[in-house]
Every structure is written in structure tokens, then in C-alpha cells.
Amino acid sequence: MNKQLMYGTHAVAEAAIQAGCRYFFGYPITPQNELPEYMSMRMPQVEGGVFLQAESEVAAINMVLGAAAAGARVMTSSSSPGISLKQEGISYMAGQELPAVIVNIVRGGPGLGHISFSQGDYFQSTRGGGHGDYRTIVLAPDSVQEMADMTYEAFDLADKYRNPVIVLGDGILGQIMEPVVMPKPRKKLPDKSDYIVNGRIGRPSRVIKSFFVANKDLEDHNWKLFRKFQMIEKNEVRFETENLEDAKMVVIAYGTGARIAKGAIKRLKKEDENIRIGLIRPTTLWPFPSKIIKDTSRSISDFFVFELSTGQMIDDVKLALEGSGHVHFYGRPGSVVPAPSELARVMARQYYQLQKAKRK
Amino acid sequence: MKKVYSRPKSLHNVANHYCPGCGHSIIHRIIAELLDEMDLQGKAICVPPPGCAVLAYNCLDIDMVEAPHGRGAAVATGIKRVQPDSLVFSYQGDGDLAAIGLAETMHAANRGENITAIFVNNAVYAMTGGQMAPTTLAGMKTSTSPYGRNPQNEGHPIKVCEILSMLDRVAYAERVAVNSPANIKKAKKATKKAFEHQLNKTGFSIVEYLSPCPTNWRMGTIESCKWVDDVMAKNFPLGVFKEVKCK
Incomplete structure (x- = not known):
């Protein structure tokens, strides 16, 4: 694809589509509105594309959870206060080992803060963010090109580790325009048939869950997640x-x-x-x-x-x-x-x- | 000899974990029988809630995705949008569906998502020890309304089917009870209709089950069944609140 001039938010959205993302669930919040707006225009143009404006940030992330459990490449985006609301769902997805890409176009905080930009969500992004013992991979682009490239890669990382991945932009990166070369459309998507829910035909029924009644089972689950996080720390450090x-x-x-x-x-x-x-x-x-x-x-x-x-x-x-x-x-x-x-x-x-x- | 009654194949061969006299086990059985009869076991995806029914997957032998508290309708939306030909139903209690998850419920219904809400109304938060629910009756004592629910302070119980039936894209809304053999039969019929609406993609369907909770009501099992008729159903009238034409 040729070089084109794009907004950061649009580059993220287009790169997601190129990466095979066909489901977007989101909710309006400044300074990332251009991202869902772009998705609402683009998703109906691509085969199987679904854009749905959710009734809340909470609903949006839970739609993401459902779509991920059903095997889709799925994304949501928001900005700081909205990401706070999504933390419940992100924690569940980490516990249920479901892949998704969450884009945070960070604005000022705490509270309602400011609609422009900030890097105040570092702790929230890198310390798990929600409740429980988990991590999310956090990618930090510094240009519109990287916004596109890292979003594209975020889907692969999410699927590789079955874990939510955060693309941490900010109000500036989202709003500026720069030349971008879009990544090529991802032709072959990973096979997820070994864990998704699609009806128990020819196999035992599956449960995608994060609840473990027996104490020992939860401890085992947490150590399993920990070993995964260790693998990520070993393999995915970038600078x-x-x-x-x-x-x-x-x-x-x-x-x-x-x-x-x-x-x-x-x-x-x-x-x-x-x-x-x-x-x-x-x-x-x-x-x-x-x-x-x-x-x-x-x-x-x-x-x-x-x-x-x-x-x-x-x-x-x-x-x-x-x-x-x-x-x-x-x-x-x-x-x-x-x-x-x-x-x-x-x-x-x-x-x-x-x-x-x-x-x- | 002809077999007239057996365990549906959509039910795991386990003893259920519910208290004696609880309605959940009956509702599970209704679902399992229908999945067998309608040949839907291989198409069904259930979204169980946090609460007593979180372990529904120990009973129902179908695919399941656990939802955070109240988010059943949103999770089910996500699943259904990806797999429009699956039978997707949320299984939710009254606190889950009508308090913390009311927004998700209302909006999924308003969008006319082709999903079914299996809504178990026992007028209390049961798993957490019998606290006041959005459907707790006026004057009813619970662990957080020890003097009885006071409508001046806590409002009146929410009538979910009545509210949802106002929305254009709701295809089917019926309230039933599972406190007697006759009512259980009706409940099964209603559930079947709800599933049929979903399969026909006519929109959102909900079946609300008035369901006894002897443990948290501090009543005997027989007394609980009677209370559903004498008190609960007076406040929550049974019947079909909305049905659009099924194609």
C-alpha cells in the first residue's frame, strides 16, 4: 500500500482491519472519537465487519469478551476514564485467557481531567489495571506509523498469548496527521478452534471461565498465568x-x-x-x-x-x-x-x- | 419396557449443587429437555452469571462463557454477533439482570439482539446470603432490609417483563413460575417459544421465572411454592407480555 496521510486514530482503526479485526465495540469519549467514527464507516465496507456502538464502556468491553470467546479478532478503544470502566472486563479476559486489543488514547486525569493528552495512565496500563494478579502487554507507539504497526502486531500478540493487549497512545498521537504505510492485509488468521465456544459438536462441552471454587484450582490457575507472563517477559521486550x-x-x-x-x-x-x-x-x-x-x-x-x-x-x-x-x-x-x-x-x-x- | 423419563443428554450426570426446593434445578432441566427435543445441544452457548447459577456448567452439558456480574446481555451480544447461527442465552438472576446489569439488559433488548434471557426471579440475592434485590417485594424482610423493604426508601420491585415489553425490538416476553407441575409445564412452553423466536431471528426474547428460594426466604419447600402463588405472583403477574409474530 502507498504512503498516505492519516490521523493516528484512523491509522489504528485501519491497521486493525488489515490485521483481520472484524468486530469493534466502543463508546464515545474524547479524544478518541475519530476511531469509532472511522470504524463505523469502514466496518460495513469489509466482509463480515461489525461495528456496534455500545451503551457504555462496560458493555463494550463485555461485548469484546463475548466476541473473543466466540473466536473473533476484536477490538475496543477508549480514553482514560473509559478505560477505568473497562478494567473489570479486562481482568475477566485476562482470567479467562481471551485475546483482544484495547486502545487507550490517553487524556488527562485524575477524574474527568482534561480532554487533551497525558501519560498518566502508565500505572493503570502496566500494573494489570483491574483486580487480581495479571498483566497486559502494553505497546507504546510514538508516531502515527507506529500506531498502525503496533496495533497490527497487537492482534498477533493477543492471539499468541491469549491475553489482552493495550496500545497506549495519547491525545496527541491520536489527533496528529502523519504519512503512514499501512501493513498488508493479514490473510491467514490463527486457528482458535481448540478453545473457542461454537457449540459442542464432536467434542466435549467447553467452559470459558475465571471462577474456581476449589482454592487450589485458583492457585494453579494463577501460577499458570504467571508462567505465561514470564514467557512474555522473556520474549516480547521491545525498545x-x-x-x-x-x-x-x-x-x-x-x-x-x-x-x-x-x-x-x-x-x-x-x-x-x-x-x-x-x-x-x-x-x-x-x-x-x-x-x-x-x-x-x-x-x-x-x-x-x-x-x-x-x-x-x-x-x-x-x-x-x-x-x-x-x-x-x-x-x-x-x-x-x-x-x-x-x-x-x-x-x-x-x-x-x-x-x-x-x-x- | 418403555422408558418414559430419564436424564436429558444435555444434562451432565451429576447431582446438582442447589439447595433443596430451589427453582434453578428445575429451570436447568427445562432447558436441557428443550435442547434435546429441539436438537440444539450442539448449537447452544450459555452465559452463566456470578451467583448460585455460576456452576450451571457443572449441570448443563453445553458450551459456556462466564460473564462478569450483570454483563450477561453484553457478553451474549458479542458471542451472537460472531456466531449468528448459535443459540445464545444468558442465565441471570434478579440482581444480575435488573440491578447491576439493567443497562446491558435494556440495551440488548432495545437493539433486538437475537438472544434469550433466562431470568430467574427469586426476589433476593441468594448466593451472597439473601440480601434485598431489585425484585424484593414491598415489606419483605431480607438480610439488608431487616425491617422489610420500604418502598418510600427503596422503591417498589422492578417489573422487568413489563418494562422490556415496551421496547420495539423485544420479540417475546413472558413471566412464568416453577412452583408446581402445571406451572413448570407452562414454563417449558414459554422457554421453547423464546428459543424459537431466537432461531427465527425475530429479536430479543426473555422468560422470567418466579423461582422459590426456601433457604433465603427462611421457609419450608412446600411453603415456598405456596408463597410464589399467594404473594409473588400477585406482585408479578404471570403471562405473556409481548409476542411478535414468529416467521
Whole structure:
């Protein structure tokens, strides 16, 4: 497919269709309305496509649950307050081992917050979010192209592990337009005939459940899920690095935050060609790229975490470092976009202070 | 010798887990008999609720997908949209369908989803120990209405079939009881009709069963059956509230 100019929300929706998603259940909330709107236009055009506007976020995620149990590639999208409402269903789906893609076009919070953007849902996304002992895979794009690519891949990951996958965008990524090359239509979809419900013909009846009356059964189920999550941590960690080789300070940022950080680093390099700032950009927030951070701390001791929140991912960075290295932080808790120049100023101050202290 | 009565093949060969005198086991049997008679065991997908009937899958030998509390109609919607030719029914209690899940119920009904709600009304939250339900009768004592339900404070019981029958896309709504052989026969007939409507894709169907709960009503089993007639059915009249033409 050719390069085309698309909104982030539209790119997510189209990529889902290319990935074989034929069921979309959603509910309006800003700043992601363009996504269900696009789906309501596109789904009737594709064979077997179903778009249904649910009566609530809660209903939408439970329709997703039902459709996943019946074997469909299915998706819902929302924004922060709506994702809070969906957590019940996401927990059930994790417990029932059902695959689905949930897109969060994050806005400001807590509460009604703000309709623009933020990275304040990091904890909610990476710590399970709902009740119980579970995780969801969290993909963090930083461009419209990645919004498309990661949504496309999210369906494969969801099916591979039979677990909900979150695509964590934000109001900026959802609303900007950028050139995108759409992934090719997925021709062959995974065979799910070994677990879905479609009527007990020629096999014993199946129950898709998360309830275990006997205490021991629930413990076994939780350990089974845990082993799956361990596999995901082993296989699916993703990140991007820039200029780590000779860096004296490493910036860690994701999504829109990483974009601003990249701009800031570029700016500083222009001003001082000897400046040595590297970047680690996690593209999976869970599983978190702890190893690369820990490994980097062998040669670099200063880490600069930048988030569009008051500091959430910083906890994971500290956990990854296990006490080694120094962690510095700068955050703007959403709804105000810090320009790269602002971030560059803060970064430069930190960087030059550190270099000065080292010389002493 | 001719066999006149046996376990339907849609029922697992297990002792059910319900209390003596509970209506659930009767309703399970009605469903199982119909699945056999209508040859639907291989097409049926049930959405059981949290509550006493969560273990329905230990009894009914068909595919099942557990729903979160109250979300039966939404989960059933998702399943049915993917598999329009399956027989999809939610199995829900009064708290599940008419309190926490009222929105899902109303909207699935309003969309005319071709699903069936098997709605068991025993006027209490039974699994959790007999708390007040949306269908608890005025003056009725429960563990959270120890002085009796006061309509000035908690409102009157919700009449689900009456409300749903106002919606255009509801194809079939009937209230029955499972407290006597005659009523059980009628209940089976109603359930059959509901399934037929679903198979004919005429829209949403619901059968509400007035069902005894001796344990939480603090009554004997015979007394409970009598109470369904004498008190419950006076507040929740039995009968067909809506039926569209079945193709």
C-alpha cells in the first residue's frame, strides 16, 4: 500500500482491519472519537465487519469478551476514564485467557481531567489495571506509523498469548496527521478452534471461565498465568536506543514524551557537538526493558527520565537499576505540551552540572 | 419396557449443587429437555452469571462463557454477533439482570439482539446470603432490609417483563413460575417459544421465572411454592407480555 496521510486514530482503526479485526465495540469519549467514527464507516465496507456502538464502556468491553470467546479478532478503544470502566472486563479476559486489543488514547486525569493528552495512565496500563494478579502487554507507539504497526502486531500478540493487549497512545498521537504505510492485509488468521465456544459438536462441552471454587484450582490457575507472563517477559521486550555507546547521560522516555526528548537531544547536539546524551525508548511498557537499562548502568551512571506525568515509569527505571546509577526526573503532567526547547534547557542543566561535578 | 423419563443428554450426570426446593434445578432441566427435543445441544452457548447459577456448567452439558456480574446481555451480544447461527442465552438472576446489569439488559433488548434471557426471579440475592434485590417485594424482610423493604426508601420491585415489553425490538416476553407441575409445564412452553423466536431471528426474547428460594426466604419447600402463588405472583403477574409474530 502507498504512503498516505492519516490521523493516528484512523491509522489504528485501519491497521486493525488489515490485521483481520472484524468486530469493534466502543463508546464515545474524547479524544478518541475519530476511531469509532472511522470504524463505523469502514466496518460495513469489509466482509463480515461489525461495528456496534455500545451503551457504555462496560458493555463494550463485555461485548469484546463475548466476541473473543466466540473466536473473533476484536477490538475496543477508549480514553482514560473509559478505560477505568473497562478494567473489570479486562481482568475477566485476562482470567479467562481471551485475546483482544484495547486502545487507550490517553487524556488527562485524575477524574474527568482534561480532554487533551497525558501519560498518566502508565500505572493503570502496566500494573494489570483491574483486580487480581495479571498483566497486559502494553505497546507504546510514538508516531502515527507506529500506531498502525503496533496495533497490527497487537492482534498477533493477543492471539499468541491469549491475553489482552493495550496500545497506549495519547491525545496527541491520536489527533496528529502523519504519512503512514499501512501493513498488508493479514490473510491467514490463527486457528482458535481448540478453545473457542461454537457449540459442542464432536467434542466435549467447553467452559470459558475465571471462577474456581476449589482454592487450589485458583492457585494453579494463577501460577499458570504467571508462567505465561514470564514467557512474555522473556520474549516480547521491545525498545529503541540512540547513541548509548559514548553517552554520559541517558534519557528514558516513551511515546509522545520520547518524541519531545528526541527533539530536545537533537537541539542540544546542534548547540554543543561534544554533548553525549543517549536515549532508551521502551516500546513495550510491560514487559519493561529492564535489562538494557541495567546493562547500560555498567558504563553510564546518570539516567534522566522524562514523562508527561508526575512520574510513573520512573518507578520501573529504579526497579531496573536496582540501586545502581542516579535517576533524575522531569515531568509535565499532561495537557500542556513542553516544547523540545524547554526540555533541552532542563536536560542541559542536568547534563552540564553532572559533568562539572565529575571534573571536581 | 418403555422408558418414559430419564436424564436429558444435555444434562451432565451429576447431582446438582442447589439447595433443596430451589427453582434453578428445575429451570436447568427445562432447558436441557428443550435442547434435546429441539436438537440444539450442539448449537447452544450459555452465559452463566456470578451467583448460585455460576456452576450451571457443572449441570448443563453445553458450551459456556462466564460473564462478569450483570454483563450477561453484553457478553451474549458479542458471542451472537460472531456466531449468528448459535443459540445464545444468558442465565441471570434478579440482581444480575435488573440491578447491576439493567443497562446491558435494556440495551440488548432495545437493539433486538437475537438472544434469550433466562431470568430467574427469586426476589433476593441468594448466593451472597439473601440480601434485598431489585425484585424484593414491598415489606419483605431480607438480610439488608431487616425491617422489610420500604418502598418510600427503596422503591417498589422492578417489573422487568413489563418494562422490556415496551421496547420495539423485544420479540417475546413472558413471566412464568416453577412452583408446581402445571406451572413448570407452562414454563417449558414459554422457554421453547423464546428459543424459537431466537432461531427465527425475530429479536430479543426473555422468560422470567418466579423461582422459590426456601433457604433465603427462611421457609419450608412446600411453603415456598405456596408463597410464589399467594404473594409473588400477585406482585408479578404471570403471562405473556409481548409476542411478535414468529416467521
